[in-house]
Amino acid sequence: MDIYNFLTVVSVYAIPVILAITLHEASHGYVARHFGDTTAYMMGRVTLNPLKHIDWLGTVALPLLTLFLSGFMFGWAKPVPVNERNLRSPKRDMMWVAAAGPGANVVMAVGWAIVMKVLLELPANGVSTFWVAVSEAGIVVNVVFAILNLFPLLPLDGGRIVASLLPDPLSYRYARLEPYGIFVLLALVATGALSFILNPLVRGALNQINKVMGLR
Template sequence: MFDSISIPTILVSYVALLFSLSVHEASHATMAHWLEDDTAARLGRMTLNPLVHMDPLGTFVFPLLGLATGFPFIGWAKPVPVDPRNLTRRFSQRGGYALVAAAGPTSNLILAVLFTGILLILVRVVAPTASLQAPLFLHAVFMGRVEALQSLELGATTTLAVALCGRLVIINIALALFNLLPMGPLDGAGILRGMLPWRWLPKFDRIQPWMGGVLIVLALTGVLGYLLSPVFFVVKMVLVLIARFVFGV
């Protein structure tokens, strides 16, 4: 199982994950601060320093185990503390909390778009020959396969930059999609709660404590990956179409 471990690929993926998680959590803290709750700011969570956001299991054990074994663990960071009572009265309490919850996935989607652009420009400038092998090249890029990219003789620095950008695109899309699920501790639950009619909230609040356990079961049994796979297929096809347009193939 561990014979196929690629240390460079694991390191590239892990760096991309740490950065993406840090931006995600810092975005929650920044939005809460903008809405006048300084709970997270006082605890030093408005930062991109990954050490502040790291959770021993979610940011270290599970992601590295997943990267080493190929099991689809994505990882998580320590939740940003938010006190809805402190949020600005420009919005309802649950509306303000929904904005804080939405800040994390939104930041990941912005990063995915940003690094898609950087990646395509980078490839167009320094690796035009990759267009001759577009499908295989794109798979290697988005999976962060450093060894596969080295065969194109792009140079060590360019190879790492391309692999890192590719992983940043995929990981940020995965984080956004995962966190938008309206289940338990995920951001999607906070967003949905801010949109539901008042009469539905008691039932919604009663089932949410159970959703964390359901989420774990779905993840460990592979059902979660099965449910999200159609979305990832569409995302992959869109990325391939964009890349082929840029490459001209």
């Protein structure tokens, strides 16, 4: 990717990505606090301040590098700490804590779709093409975040949901695979298998949002 296109993409995606990461992580802490664990709250992670959730390597350096080199953005945020032992019903409540992040992304995707719909309904001379592009990026970013995080692989949220739903003996065995999950995820990214799996799901979700909202 040449430097001009790189800077253009960064300027369009910066706000949606920061909001998607911040609200995703903060929602985990908020729901954990609701169910009795104040760990994230005491550490200042139940906040809309993006600096509290940014990992400078995983959220800034690596995404920019992978975007510039390949046009594909990959990275991670600083995970919100949750002490399951403090939850009133650890196994059940952890499912809702995990689901909160992707749920927040779904809400944001719908929110950005509404913003885009409003912008497109304005008179042509009153529409900022930049903000239309930002709102469209917001839809895409949050759909990708939601679907990716629901992938049934620990340490992703989908893996934690699966662990919560499995019977205790299977859940315990499944949880023991978590140290290897990040390597499996990186392998899926490197081989293109993750894109092969997720792209149809992302396209389907985007088509549904566009259809419901009457977007182009």
